[in-house]
Amino acid sequence: MRKIQMVDLQGQYQDIKEQVNTAIAQILETSAFINGPEVHAFQKELEDYLGVKHVIPCANGTDALQIAMMGLGLQPGDEVITADFTFAATVEVIALLQLTPVLVDVDPDTFNIDIDAVKKAITPRTKAIVPVHLFGQCADMDAIMAMANEHGLFVIEDNAQAIGAKYTSRKGEKTMAGTIGHVGATSFFPSKNLGAYGDGGAIFTNDDALAHTIRGMVNHGMYERYHHDVVGVNSRLDSIQAAVLRAKLPKLNDYCDARRAAARSYSKAFMGQPHIKTPKTVNGCEGICDTCDCHVFHQYTLRITNGKRDALVKHLQEKEIPCGVYYPIPLHKQKAYADDRYDERDFPITKQLVQEVISLPMHTELDEEQLAFITTTVIEFVNAQVQDVLV
Numbered sequence: 001m002r003k004i005q006m007v008d009l010q011g012q013y014q015d016i017k018e019q020v021n022t023a024i025a026q027i028l029e030t031s032a033f034i035n036g037p038e039v040h041a042f043q044k045e046l047e048d049y050l051g052v053k054h055v056i057p058c059a060n061g062t063d064a065l066q067i068a069m070m071g072l073g074l075q076p077g078d079e080v081i082t083a084d085f086t087f088a089a090t091v092e093v094i095a096l097l098q099l100t101p102v103l104v105d106v107d108p109d110t111f112n113i114d115i116d117a118v119k120k121a122i123t124p125r126t127k128a129i130v131p132v133h134l135f136g137q138c139a140d141m142d143a144i145m146a147m148a149n150e151h152g153l154f155v156i157e158d159n160a161q162a163i164g165a166k167y168t169s170r171k172g173e174k175t176m177a178g179t180i181g182h183v184g185a186t187s188f189f190p191s192k193n194l195g196a197y198g199d200g201g202a203i204f205t206n207d208d209a210l211a212h213t214i215r216g217m218v219n220h221g222m223y224e225r226y227h228h229d230v231v232g233v234n235s236r237l238d239s240i241q242a243a244v245l246r247a248k249l250p251k252l253n254d255y256c257d258a259r260r261a262a263a264r265s266y267s268k269a270f271m272g273q274p275h276i277k278t279p280k281t282v283n284g285c286e287g288i289c290d291t292c293d294c295h296v297f298h299q300y301t302l303r304i305t306n307g308k309r310d311a312l313v314k315h316l317q318e319k320e321i322p323c324g325v326y327y328p329i330p331l332h333k334q335k336a337y338a339d340d341r342y343d344e345r346d347f348p349i350t351k352q353l354v355q356e357v358i359s360l361p362m363h364t365e366l367d368e369e370q371l372a373f374i375t376t377t378v379i380e381f382v383n384a385q386v387q388d389v390l391v
């Protein structure tokens, strides 16, 4: 059996090697390292793929979130509601801009922001909601957009983990993740579903005026050379990363399919296991239906409900099966983001999830032998009696 990797990018590279190497060599020859033709071409191709009017490439996903909030004109003290169970980047930029993060609980089945919790958290000072499309599927965007419209709030989608996922509205319309809210932000960090060979990110919007504002903001607030109209940042995608992304974008749907196939294989194997909860999709199909396009499985995350999660992590390490705990600590308990405003009783689900979740290897190169070894090892260990474990 091949050694199991948590993330394996070698297969993808071998497949696009010639194209990438040629493109990079050409960039080196022309020296158009920043904002060169490759960046512009990638921007157009991504706009077409997503069906969105504007893509603004930038340096990374964290910047993308920050610049989206700057572009919307959010001001210090404005309240921004987001999930307690996510990667810290989301809340980090809220805090950096001196906005007030309002962390709320999540849904136990989809791991995404809980709609009732958002509703409860809205105050007259609330200005925006940041749904995070965690692990590869959209939050309940119909409900979020309805609430946002009712209260006059901006919606900023953190789409770092869900590029390529489709959202099906209650009316049956399909929209690409990240293009539903007022603005979306994504990351091209190498291990993301569409990963560069370094850092990269992008902002999406259908709003012409907002796109114009943001295009200047990513480049020192310049709309005309050396005229600085607003305080901006330096956040640009370099041409070499754009070349890599251009080679990968036409294959993104295949990458998503490969991830879904691995997820289906996992979920089928774990079906009926009393202590193993498989991830549910927003369509409620537990990720095993063949037609599901709502989930792109950035992570395949189980809940181990009999208290053996930590022991399982250790056991898998011993068996050389990599795994991850995303995320081990609720954000409202992190030193940087703890605040007297929070009431522990408001986070029952996040508190449970941080003790139960485990993410298994997930990438486009997993084969059946590896998947079978992983699932058998997990099932045997979780079901073993304490005595069995000790001997």
Ligand SMILES: *Cc1c(COP(=O)(O)O)cnc(C)c1O
Pocket: 060, 061, 062, 063, 086, 087, 089, 090, 132, 158, 160, 161, 186, 187, 188, 189, 199, 200, 201
């Ligand atoms: C990766 C990630 C980010 C940040 O992206 P970077 O490119 O690493 O800055 C933000 N939010 C979420 C949910 C992420 O997974």
